Amino acid sequence: MNLTNFDIDTFLRDYWQQKPLLIKNSWDGWSDPLEPDDLAGLACEQGVESRLITQTGDNPDLPWVLEHGPFAESRFSKLDHKRWTLLVQAVDHYVPEIAALIEPFRFIPNWRIDDVMVSYAADGGGVGPHFDQYDVFLIQGSGRRRWQVGGHCDENSELLFHNDLRLLADFDATAEWICEPGDILYVPPGIAHNGVAVGDDCMTYSIGFRAPARSELIGYWADDLLADMQDDDRYCDPKLKVLNNPGEIPADALDQLHAMITEKLNDRDAFAMWFGQYSSTPKYPDVDWQPDEPLQMLQLQKYLARGLQLYRNPASRFSFIREPSQIHLFVDGKQFNCTGESAIFAETLCAQSAMHMEQKWARSDKVQTLISELYGLGSISFAPLDQD
Structure with a gap:
C-alpha cells in the first residue's frame, strides 16, 4: 500500500517533531492486515x-487496570463488552503484512x-x-x-x-x-x-520511532569504553x-584528569x-531467529542462479555508515565491513525489505560470504521458504 494525500517534504518541514497532523483517506487502498483473533492469539x-x-x-479516580501477557485464551471470554483494550508490541516481527x-x-x-x-x-476502550x-x-x-490531543508535556507534568x-x-x-479506517x-x-474506541472492533496500528536519551547514550557508550x-x-x-596549600586541586591536574575522560568520549x-x-x-x-541448518555455499549459489527473492527478517535492524573507501554495515548488533560489490549490495539491502538477486551478486565471493553470514544470523531468508 502507498500513501496518498501526503507530501513528505511538507510534513517534515511543518509537522515532524512540531505538531500533530491528521491525514484523512491516506491509502490508495486500505484493508486490515490482521484479524482480531490473530492478535489475541x-x-x-x-x-x-x-x-x-x-x-x-470500582474506583472512579483510578479506573485503569493493567495486566501483562501471555494470556490464557479463556481470559478474553471473561471480558466485558466495553472499556477494555489489548495491546501487542512488535507485531511486525511476526506478521509480514x-x-x-x-x-x-x-x-x-x-x-x-x-x-x-x-x-x-471494545467500545470505550483506551x-x-x-x-x-x-x-x-x-x-x-x-x-x-476518537483522538484528542493536548499541550506539550515533560518530566514535570503531573x-x-x-x-x-x-x-x-x-x-x-x-x-x-x-479516525476511520485508513x-x-x-x-x-x-x-x-487520548484515544477512545467509538463502537466495537476498533483496531489501531501504531508505528513508533526511537529517540535515544542523552543519558542513555552516555551510559551505554561509557559502559562499552x-x-x-x-x-x-x-x-x-x-x-x-610543591603547592602553597596542599588542599588545592590545581588547574593543570584538573585539565589532565578531564582530558583522560574526554579524549575517549570524543573519539568520533x-x-x-x-x-x-x-x-x-x-x-x-x-529471541533466536537463526535457521536450524546453516546455508551451504552450493545451496546459496543455486538460490542465486535461480534469482530467488531475498527477504530481510522484519525483526532485524539494518543500517550502514559510509566512509570513502568502504561501507560499515550493521545488522542485529553485528558489524560487517564491505567494499566493492559487497558495499553496493549492503546499501541495496538496507534500502529494500525484499530484493531480487541479480546475477552480479552471484559472481561476487564477498557478496556470497556476506549473504551466508546474514543468513546464519537469521537476519535474511530466501523465498519461497528456502526450499529447492
Whole structure:
C-alpha cells in the first residue's frame, strides 16, 4: 500500500517533531492486515510482549487496570463488552503484512524505526490520557477511534498515582478527531493525547520511532569504553610541584584528569562504530531467529542462479555508515565491513525489505560470504521458504 494525500517534504518541514497532523483517506487502498483473533492469539504466546488494560467503575479516580501477557485464551471470554483494550508490541516481527505498513514511512531513517504495536479495543476502550517520548503514526484500522490531543508535556507534568501506567493527572484537549479506517494521526514526542474506541472492533496500528536519551547514550557508550580499559591506565604527575596549600586541586591536574575522560568520549570514529552496533541491536535480542541448518555455499549459489527473492527478517535492524573507501554495515548488533560489490549490495539491502538477486551478486565471493553470514544470523531468508 502507498500513501496518498501526503507530501513528505511538507510534513517534515511543518509537522515532524512540531505538531500533530491528521491525514484523512491516506491509502490508495486500505484493508486490515490482521484479524482480531490473530492478535489475541499472539497475546497468548510466550515471548510476545502484550498488555490488557481494562477500566472499572470500582474506583472512579483510578479506573485503569493493567495486566501483562501471555494470556490464557479463556481470559478474553471473561471480558466485558466495553472499556477494555489489548495491546501487542512488535507485531511486525511476526506478521509480514504488518511489517509492510512501515514501508511508506521509510523516509524516516531505519535506525529511528522501533516497531508496530497493534491494539484492539471494545467500545470505550483506551489507555488513558498520556504522552510519549517518541514520534508515532497511529493508523486506524477497522472501527473508529476518537483522538484528542493536548499541550506539550515533560518530566514535570503531573501524573496520576498509578503503579503500572503513566497517566496525566490533568488533560485539556485542544483538538479532537474521529479516525476511520485508513486515517492516520501523527503525534510528536511530548504531546498529550487520548484515544477512545467509538463502537466495537476498533483496531489501531501504531508505528513508533526511537529517540535515544542523552543519558542513555552516555551510559551505554561509557559502559562499552570501560570494558576495553586497562587498570594501569592511570593519572600520573612526574613533574609534580610543591603547592602553597596542599588542599588545592590545581588547574593543570584538573585539565589532565578531564582530558583522560574526554579524549575517549570524543573519539568520533569509535563512537560511530559503537552506535552502529548499538542502534541495530534487535528490540528483543534474546529471541533466536537463526535457521536450524546453516546455508551451504552450493545451496546459496543455486538460490542465486535461480534469482530467488531475498527477504530481510522484519525483526532485524539494518543500517550502514559510509566512509570513502568502504561501507560499515550493521545488522542485529553485528558489524560487517564491505567494499566493492559487497558495499553496493549492503546499501541495496538496507534500502529494500525484499530484493531480487541479480546475477552480479552471484559472481561476487564477498557478496556470497556476506549473504551466508546474514543468513546464519537469521537476519535474511530466501523465498519461497528456502526450499529447492
